[in-house]
Amino acid sequence: MALDEKIYELRRDKLKQIEALGQKSYPRQYKFTHTIPQILTEDSDKTAEQLENPRVNVRVAGRIMAIRLMGKAGFAHLQQGGQKLQIYVKKDAVGDKGFELYKLLDLGDHIGVSGYLFRTRTGELTVHVEEITFLAKDLLPLPEKWHGLTDVELRYRQRYVDLIMNPEVREVFLKRSKLVQSLRRYLDEHGFIEVETPMMQPIAGGAVAKPFKTHHNTLDMDLFLRVAPELYLKRLTVGGLDRVYEINRNFRNEGLGWRWNPEFTMLEFYQAYADFREVMDLTQNMIVQAAKDVTGGSKTKWGAHEIDWAVSKWRRMTMREAIVQFWPEKAGAKPQMSDFALHDSVKALVERFNAVHPHMAYDPSEPTGKTVAALFEAVAEEHLVQPTIIYEFPAAVSPLSKNKPDEPDWVERFEIFACQMEIANGFSELNDPEEQRRRFEQQLKQRERGDEEAHQMDEDYIRALSYGMPPAGGVGVGIDRLTMLLTDSHTIRDVILFPLLRPEKNSTTEDTEEEA
RNA sequence: GGGCGCGUAGCUCAGCUGGUAGAGCAAUGCCCUUUUAAGGCAUGGGUCGCAGGUUCGAAUCCUGCCGCGCUCACCA
Secondary structure, eight states, X not given: OOHHHHHHHHXXXXXXXXXXXXXXXXXXXXXXXXXXXHHHHHHTTOOHHHHHTTBOEEEEEEEEEEEEEETTEEEEEEEETTEEEEEEEEHHHHHHXXXXXXXXXXXXXXEEEEEEEEEOTTOOEEEEEEEEEEEEOOOSOOOOTTTOOOOHHHHHHTHHHHHHHOHHHHHHHHHHHHHHHHHHHHHHHTTOEEOOOOSEESSOOSSSSOOOEEEETTTTEEEEEOSOSHHHHHHHHHTTOOEEEEEEEEEOOSOOBTTBOSEXXXXXXXXXXXXXXXXXXXHHHHHHHHHHHHHSXXXXXXXXXXXXXXXXXXXXXXXXHHHHHTOXXXXXXXXXXXXXXXXXXXXXXXXXHHHHSSOOOOOTTSOHHHHHXXXXXXXXXXXXXXXXXXXXXXXXXXXXXXXXXXXXXXXXXXXXXXXXXXXXXXXXXXXOHHHHHHHHHHHHHHHHTTXXXXXXXXXXXXXXXXXXXXXXXXXXXXXXXXXXXXXXXXXXXXXXXXXXXOOOTTXXXXXXXXXX
């Protein structure tokens, strides 16, 4: 028998002994007067004398995270809400049965105690226990108290244990929740309504990405998990929902990395009668407000960098300006604006860049605009640590945005970068159905070239646009990445509670697969 | 998918040029009525990721596989 199985059996045995003492093994509820965080905020400043007169009586519940028995008395630390409070259990105070119960308790058990607060000889705020109530048993041993749980794989697989042992993990997810709250509040206050659109779609549109495929049995229909809600949200602006947003999951069947998880959460919103500049400003203000709501200030730490979210500190430049500004000296003279217009001059830029840098992928048969966008990522992205707005994107990588009136190969689109990550993407929405059809047709040509990520034709979307979509600006914001920025997390897996992992060996899922 | 690294007790980790497995915490028993990484004495606990190979002998060397991490490529 494995050690943890032995401990499991031993603890089941103790549970029976606890029942024999008259305690319920799995009671239904516990009426508490205080939470542990509450006691710590209310009573941490009180002196020993102040706690004696008048006495502060408390009933609190928590999980045992440390326990020390010393003959006929003992201490334990209870944890609740990520915080710990010490309890003192004396045989004289809890009686024979109460002390028998105390001796049967293990690390990880849930108990409730009633008693009064006092300070120990060393000054620690402690509950002098008069009654212990057993609440639930931990049958499996918790990780070691000093080092805790550090194995990265175990932390992701058994996030419940990670959350018990590592308070900073709890903080990250509390901040993530605050972030989403803040974004919702901001949009609600600006007259947006929240909607939910299909995650299972017959055509996976709205972004350039490989979708996951699934199947509905009764309808005998192949479906895709959505890569973006975009086309559905814009159908809603056609329907008269002038300001809509959705916060939900997108699924992209692509590589994993520190910035990429196959399912990720995105905020998308659309505002009728606004262009890309107006939603750009709105997004910037919304993010600045969110940083304030989550962290309490306008500056946050990310690794060695201090990120200043104050609106006045944001930089704005066009994609072409960014390539010029961050062009590496080793690659020779900085590009001229006119170099971005022609296939051959762009090719020359790539060759100059690749000669002195790790090679960026380059396919001479791809549209010139696509190469420019790739060149931007290779040249500039790593320099974009402070919040920066990059605007004016090539039309070739923007099949859903409006053209710049004076430069039709470029579109009214922007992205927000910080800490070398793209965190938002927005544009003046293309609402001309005939131009949209031409864009889809261009994408189809890229598909024929073998680009699996290129957009498919969506006839119903074009039909919707044909009923007249108001001019609108729309934006997508990566919630996971924004959480990373605001919590100093350096991998997306640290801001996703249950990141995708391969199935565990000998797991039940594997067994059932074999049976099926 | 490519490259690099890791996998030893429930947890955190040692284990040398190959000689048959260790510590701390956790666990079990005993002592201890203000301790706090409590302490003291004693005890139990291992398919050294899996499968082959080399060898008299493998946790250790070799090969393959599985899992994880980092990184590169593709993508947000």
